Amino acid sequence: MLPQNTPANVACSELFTEVSPYAVKKEDGRYIITDGTGSVPVSLVPRPKYYGLKTSTGIPFSKISAFHGSYTVITPSPRCDFFDRGIECRYCAGNFDVKDSGGRVYSVEEVLETVDAILKEGASGIIYLSTGFSQAPDGGIEFLKPYIKAIKKHHNCLVAVETLPPKEDRWIDETYAIGADSVLYNLEIFDKELFEFLCPGREKLIGRRRYMDALERAARIFPNGTVASHLIVGLEPPGSTCMGIDFLTGIGVVPILPIYRPSTGRALRIEPLTTEIIIPVYKHLYRAVKKNRINFNWVRDLSMVTTPLEVRGLVDERDGTKKSIVENFYKSKIGLKTAWGLSTLRRKLRVKDSRDPSDSSGQS
Amino acid sequence: MSVEIDTRPLWIILALKSLRPIFFLLLAILFWYFIKMPSPEGLTAAGQNAIAVFLICLILWVSNMIPLAITSIFAIILVPLLGILTKKETYSLFGNEAVFFILGAFILAGAVMHSGLSNRIALNVIKRYGYSPKRLLLCVFLLAAALSFFMSEHAVAAMLFPMLLELAKSLKLRPGKSNYGKFLFHALSWGCIVGGVATFLGGARVPLAMGILKETTGETIGFLDYTVAVLPLVFILLAVGFMILTVLYPIDVAGVDNAGEVIAKRLKELGKVSFSEYAVGMVLLLTIVGWISLGRTLGLAAVALGSVVILFVLRIVRWKDVEDYVNWGIILMYGGAITLGSALDKSGAAAWLIKGVIGRWSGAPWTIFALVSLLTIFLTEAMSHAAVIAVLLPVVIGMAGKMSVDPVVMTYSVATPAGLAFMLPMSTPANGIAVSSNYITVRDMIKGGLIMAIISWVLFNLMAAFYWPLIGFGRLR
Numbered sequence: 076m077l078p079q080n081t082p083a084n085v086a087c088s089e090l091f092t093e094v095s096p097y098a099v100k101k102e103d104g105r106y107i108i109t110d111g112t113g114s115v116p117v118s119l120v121p122r123p124k125y126y127g128l129k130t131s132t133g134i135p136f137s138k139i140s141a142f143h144g145s146y147t148v149i150t151p152s153p154r155c156d157f158f159d160r161g162i163e164c165r166y167c168a169g170n171f172d173v174k175d176s177g178g179r180v181y182s183v184e185e186v187l188e189t190v191d192a193i194l195k196e197g198a199s200g201i202i203y204l205s206t207g208f209s210q211a212p213d214g215g216i217e218f219l220k221p222y223i224k225a226i227k228k229h230h231n232c233l234v235a236v237e238t239l240p241p242k243e244d245r246w247i248d249e250t251y252a253i254g255a256d257s258v259l260y261n262l263e264i265f266d267k268e269l270f271e272f273l274c275p276g277r278e279k280l281i282g283r284r285r286y287m288d289a290l291e292r293a294a295r296i297f298p299n300g301t302v303a304s305h306l307i308v309g310l311e312p313p314g315s316t317c318m319g320i321d322f323l324t325g326i327g328v329v330p331i332l333p334i335y336r337p338s339t340g341r342a343l344r345i346e347p348l349t350t351e352i353i354i355p356v357y358k359h360l361y362r363a364v365k366k367n368r369i370n371f372n373w374v375r376d377l378s379m380v381t382t383p384l385e386v387r388g389l390v391d392e393r394d395g396t397k398k399s400i401v402e403n404f405y406k407s408k409i410g411l412k413t414a415w416g417l418s419t420l421r422r423k424l425r426v427k428d429s430r431d432p433s434d435s436s437g438q439s
Numbered sequence: 440m441s442v443e444i445d446t447r448p449l450w451i452i453l454a455l456k457s458l459r460p461i462f463f464l465l466l467a468i469l470f471w472y473f474i475k476m477p478s479p480e481g482l483t484a485a486g487q488n489a490i491a492v493f494l495i496c497l498i499l500w501v502s503n504m505i506p507l508a509i510t511s512i513f514a515i516i517l518v519p520l521l522g523i524l525t526k527k528e529t530y531s532l533f534g535n536e537a538v539f540f541i542l543g544a545f546i547l548a549g550a551v552m553h554s555g556l557s558n559r560i561a562l563n564v565i566k567r568y569g570y571s572p573k574r575l576l577l578c579v580f581l582l583a584a585a586l587s588f589f590m591s592e593h594a595v596a597a598m599l600f601p602m603l604l605e606l607a608k609s610l611k612l613r614p615g616k617s618n619y620g621k622f623l624f625h626a627l628s629w630g631c632i633v634g635g636v637a638t639f640l641g642g643a644r645v646p647l648a649m650g651i652l653k654e655t656t657g658e659t660i661g662f663l664d665y666t667v668a669v670l671p672l673v674f675i676l677l678a679v680g681f682m683i684l685t686v687l688y689p690i691d692v693a694g695v696d697n698a699g700e701v702i703a704k705r706l707k708e709l710g711k712v713s714f715s716e717y718a719v720g721m722v723l724l725l726t727i728v729g730w731i732s733l734g735r736t737l738g739l740a741a742v743a744l745g746s747v748v749i750l751f752v753l754r755i756v757r758w759k760d761v762e763d764y765v766n767w768g769i770i771l772m773y774g775g776a777i778t779l780g781s782a783l784d785k786s787g788a789a790a791w792l793i794k795g796v797i798g799r800w801s802g803a804p805w806t807i808f809a810l811v812s813l814l815t816i817f818l819t820e821a822m823s824h825a826a827v828i829a830v831l832l833p834v835v836i837g838m839a840g841k842m843s844v845d846p847v848v849m850t851y852s853v854a855t856p857a858g859l860a861f862m863l864p865m866s867t868p869a870n871g872i873a874v875s876s877n878y879i880t881v882r883d884m885i886k887g888g889l890i891m892a893i894i895s896w897v898l899f900n901l902m903a904a905f906y907w908p909l910i911g912f913g914r915l916r
């Protein structure tokens with residue numbers, strides 16, 4: 076079903092995988108995924124070499140970054156204040172619960188060294204910066220600003236940013252202006268009641284409405300197809316997820332569908348949905364994105380989640396698993412450079428610094 | 440960083456961006472054409488070049504394609520390059536008294552603002568008049584006008600400027616966007632300009648005109664006679680000006696009543712009047728007295744700069760406290776504009792324009808009066824008031840003699856309109872100071888200024904036709 080050469084993150088160690096009908100096996104020196112009746116050949120993404128290296132301050136790059144194939148996630152401050160207040164999301168895996176470890180904030184230099192190593196090796200072409208929750212009205216973008224600026228200053232690479240929706244739209248404009256090529260405000264759950272129940276912190280301190288408004292504003296500012304939001308499949312009824320897909324695509328946002336993976340040690344117990352229930356949701360995702368003419372080529376190949384391009388094979392009459400020339404081009408090195416160039420040019424045209432003297436009265 | 444994202448379709452943005460090189464290319468072609476075309480009769484080559492430079496600079500100033508100051512610098516390069524004036528003359532014109540007056544005004548304003556005095560005055564003004572935003576504007580407008588009856592309008596603009604800037608900040612008005620901000624700074628400049636024509640004391644131009652009149656004809660105009668003749672115009676212009684501003688910039692603030700608490704809190708934070716506020720206030724008061732009593736003999740600039748020196752001698756302010764308040768852009772712009780005005784004058788271009796226009800269109804005495812006043816109003820936008828009078832008045836008095844028109848009446852046709860420069864920031868320091876606030880753009884100033892210039896001209900002529908005969912003055916018809 077997945078197009079060729081699509082990276083996928085396969086859960087192996089979690090408890091729920093014990094009842095999975097699928098298994099990854101090695102046969103004649105090649106890997107396959109099999110359910111016992113049929114099999115699909117797969118290949119393992121090699122562990123990047125830079126994972127074995129450290130920053131000049133002695134921190135392993137693998138600790139600062141998480142390699143996901145075409146993109147690498149860097150979380151300079153792996154902490155989420157919701158945990159301190161006991162209002163964390165009920166489904167959260169708890170990676171940002173750093174009460175005990177103290178939550179070391181990686182410096183701009185450390186992050187820059189990591190990005191240097193990633194790009195030098197050619198491991199990924201897109202750097203994905205994320206934050207947990209902080210109470211700042213800017214949603215965390217002020218914290219990420221020096222990192223984005225430093226990366227943009229030193230490298231010609233694309234930067235995606237995941238923060239919380241800021242309180243005011245001007246921070247969204249600023250997110251674009253300082254160099255973010257793509258932005259994610261993850262709504263996670265569309266159903267109002269379930270959102271309130273499962274995301275008490277987000278509901279209390281941000282509110283579902285603000286997510287929607289911020290996404291709408293971002294979709295007006297960022298290029299078509301670069302604003303995205305997660306809707307977790309399996310935490311709400313599939314019909315509700317479909318309504319979320321319709322809403323997001325209607326305002327020009329790409330819905331990204333992670334599948335709910337129950338975390339070991341968390342109180343929330345919801346059985347993961349079966350493939351038969353999920354497939355219609357995926358089909359709906361592809362059709363909605365296509366109907367609203369949202370660009371597929373930006374948000375894709377995110378190994379942990381499902382993006383519209385990856386489910387094309389379920390719907391498209393032609394062989395959806397084959398990538399078009401354009402799609403392959405954007406995955407190539409030169410394609411990434413072109414995307415970066417176009418994104419930079421667009422920013423240059425769109426962003427007006429109101430202090431620019433020739434745009435004002437001409438006074439200093 | 441204050442950013443704005445242009446959400447218009449990309450093709451529109453791209454088309455607009457590509458207009459810039461096309462604009463400069465067309466401008467270069469136009470300029471080339473102006474300086475290469477055969478000189479009209481009576482106009483020297485230098486005069487033709489001066490007009491070409493003036494037109495190009497006017498287009499650049501109005502279009503704001505490059506900062507105003509850079510256009511002025513461009514003018515300073517072109518004037519000697521095209522042989523209009525010598526290099527020495529060109530650069531020395533930059534050291535004009537008006538330039539130094541503006542410099543002094545900025546430093547004084549900086550000292551007043553840094554001391555906190557302007558903040559205190561602004562907060563008290565809002566507290567007193569802020570319950571009605573319109574009343575506050577009227578108060579600023581009339582205050583600027585009334586003060587300009589008795590002292591130089593330039594000095595009034597310089598004096599009120601820091602207070603208004605603080606006022607705009609307290610009201611959180613957005614520079615360049617807020618209608619109220621635009622209204623406020625127009626009220627300052629228009630109040631000063633209209634008030635400045637009411638008496639001999641509003642500026643140097645009327646005494647200069649009297650001097651020329653006396654020298655050429657032996658006649659003169661008394662202080663009271665002049666004021667009685669122009670006062671109705673001043674009152675009507677104040678009413679009309681306020682109405683125009685009300686229509687152009689509908690008030691977009693809902694009063695400051697609910698800000699009352701904030702203002703009270705901020706006033707409390709300011710505490711009692713500090714020593715530096717007293718000291719700066721005293722120096723400012725002395726400056727105003729100096730402007731009124733010594734302005735004519737010493738010059739406004741010398742008084743302003745003298746006060747600046749006193750501020751530093753007494754260590755009331757330090758350079759780093761005030762240097763941010765000095766708007767070098769406006770100073771450069773003004774210096775260049777003065778150079779350009781002189782280039783028009785000394786190359787004979789201004790005289791050629793005057794003779795050409797008046798000679799071609801004049802017939803009956805009243806048409807001469809109307810034409811001269813119209814020409815004065817438009818020339819004064821490009822040249823200093825005094826320069827317009829110096830260039831125009833001798834020609835006009837000469838023509839008056841030939842056409843049997845009272846030279847005294849014709850003196851009014853130049854002396855009064857020469858003060859009515861509403862359109863450009865380089866026309867008069869009051870406009871320059873208002874634009875330096877960044878609340879008004881050059882385009883805003885032209886929009887309102889053009890309407891005001893036309894209305895002023897019409898009203899001035901109506902007054903000459905209908906009011907002057909009533910007071911037994913004028914032999915036009």
Ligand code: SF4
Pocket residue numbers: 155157158162163164167168169171207208
């Ligand atoms: S915002 Fe929610 S999901 Fe994200 S780290 Fe915090 S608690 Fe977890």
